[in-house]
Amino acid sequence: MPVKLLKIIKGRTEPPLPSHLQKEDLKHLREGFDHTNKYFKGTVILSYPVTKLRDGTDFFKVVLQVSIFYLSYCNNFNKISLGEEAIPKNLNSHDTFVVAGFKLAKSPTARQDGRHGCHLEVSEEAGSAIYSVAPKYVYTPLNHLKDGTVVNLYGIVKFFKPPYISKGTDFCSVVTIVDPSNVKLTCSLFSGNLDSLPKIYKVGDIVRFHRIKIREYNGQMQGITSGGFASLTFDGTVGAPIVPRTSSKGYSFMDEEHKTVEDLRVWAASNLSISEPAVKLSGVQPMLFFDLTCQLVGKAKVDGSSFLLKVWDGTKCPYPTWKVPVEARDLEGEKVVLHRLRNLTVDILVYDNHVHLARSLKIGSFLRIYSIRTKQASADNEDASRIEFHLHGGTGYGRGIGVLPESNPDVKDLKKSFLPNIQSGSLVQLEDISSCTITSYLGRETNTHFATTSFQLVVCMGFFGLFLFCFHYFAVLTDHQDLNNTELKTILNSTAPQQYRIRAKLRTYKPQKLYQAVKLHCSKCNSLQEVPHGDELALILQGSAIPAPNPELHNTSWYDSVMWTTQDQKQRKIAIHFVRHNEMLQEPQNSLLMIEGGTLKEIWKLTKRFKCVIPVRSTEHDLDLLDLSAPFLLQGNIKYYGCKQCSTPKPIKSLSSMAAQRQPSWEPAEIAQVLGIEPLQYVFIMKFTLVDGTGALDAYLLDYEKFFKIPASEILTTDFLQQKMQMIMNALCPPGGKLDDLPWLECFIKSYNVRDAMKHQVYYQIFDTTIAEDVI
């Protein structure tokens, strides 16, 4: 007789009970009446262990409080399941059951226990049915905890010790949580089963504890596991998928609890400082405690109290690292992988209580090792610059080792950083190329349809200090192949406007600091402006927070709103409006949200999870964009600005038409158009001083992406692109190079006149020219 799960939603059961069933009234309960189509609903106040009747049938008795009477049923209880577990394990006081199609019998114990004179007999043969009603849990805020109670809690993890073997018989995990009441609770959680302790991976995770016992200890409340303790753990990142991590099979998790988790995430994001950037091996320093997310490549026993873990995280430690001497036969791991990654792996020596867990780890598994200590090798060591990694004994500060599942987002990130190292079939050979080589090219065959090559540089670039790419650079003319080269002297002596093909060297360029080359350009009015600095932006956003969010504008037909107040002294009000499409909220990575009162940091965090973020402010009747000094849209790393002169901003509700589309693309250009914004484009503005032995001229470059093949919009936030651009400029104009050493390059320039009342001047601009990059 399987137990069916029911939920009570707005007073009705879901799914509905079969229509032939009618609720029975206690006063109608009579022996001899037909109760086949009747049901009772009651809560468990007592349950007895399973016993065998004389005929061998398993017998199990539960007391339900309806009014008060017995329920007992005879059955082979192994056939009864609640989820995958048998009922007796899952029965908790206050669980609610619906019992239908029972037989009535006289209760033999009514006289002693004072309960109802009848009991119900439930059995498969009688066609009975049992429904378990998902309980409506009540969650106690952490500032309302009382000694000696058993409660249900939600909290944000402020501190935790990953499970370790206690000195008693169980695993232990110590977890400190906090909630919006700003009260902390430290919980000691024990279980003989590692899997039933909460699966916390980082500070900031959100936990839900059911049936945790509260006790007072040293004048403070503490939580401790009690019978029936169960937990769910969630990623604490705003907007991340809400997927409970748990070993419980039959847990309940309703829609309103989704909201609880999201609300806690939002509260934590603005009230707790828990998102310290993760340290990678490339960022370690001597004398540091840090948590490392990594993959286990090898392991070896060292001695009785220490154990070696060889791990990597896809980045290279900037210091030479110590190698723990172990016998080759003691080292477990794939020999080929250990060899390939030998310059990327680090040795971590773990001690004492961590040895047992370390020994059981599987090669290839993903780990987070908490509170590793780096240490400079001791002074009497021959090579004092080497850095050592220790996981000392004890569990202070959460020291320990946790295994991460492959689904963990940090593991996914880790794998991305592995790719360049793993996918190259020629990794080992490339690794041995001694240094960067730059060879000038003289006789390359010219392809008249594609490019005229003036020079070729082969540049080898270290990637993760190990992986090498080879690039060619050449200035390429993309059109006008019919033009012949013109000497600069001739151009300087000619009238404008005209177009030329030239062969010249780049003597110098401005600005030398390449980030200064990035500007915002309005293609409508041709104006240029500086890209606002982060500090400026922070100030603008602070100003926008002055009008508090207007609750009348919340939860409209096309967006859902949440609002909260920060707990700091400023008591700042923040509202987020999640835009729906087709009446549905989309996946975070596809969706657009609007935020009021957020700081730059908060907005930036949201852009990590959501496709588009629009900062807005409340007016009396509508949400509006901020002043156009602020970006009208943030997407990924890019802040999109509008031209103050050419834009006519419209109210935010203009976006509702886009939201109504079947699959809105949320393209910045389309959003700009709908909002009446003339978008500014990121451009590189540079001045090239070109020479060819007959003369010198300054030519301007105005480039969105075509010349460098680098989007100007992305360079300010992408280190790799900055390095790439610097490398291109170093190739075109090597620092410290003599004129004779400079490469020739070919490009197109056009001359144009600029006249005002006082003077007339001819300017030159580079056009239709591209730097070609060829990976070999």
Add this chain to the structure above:
DNA sequence: TTAGGATTTG
């Protein structure tokens, strides 16, 4: 029972 957060000293 265990731990009760608050770095090892190799």
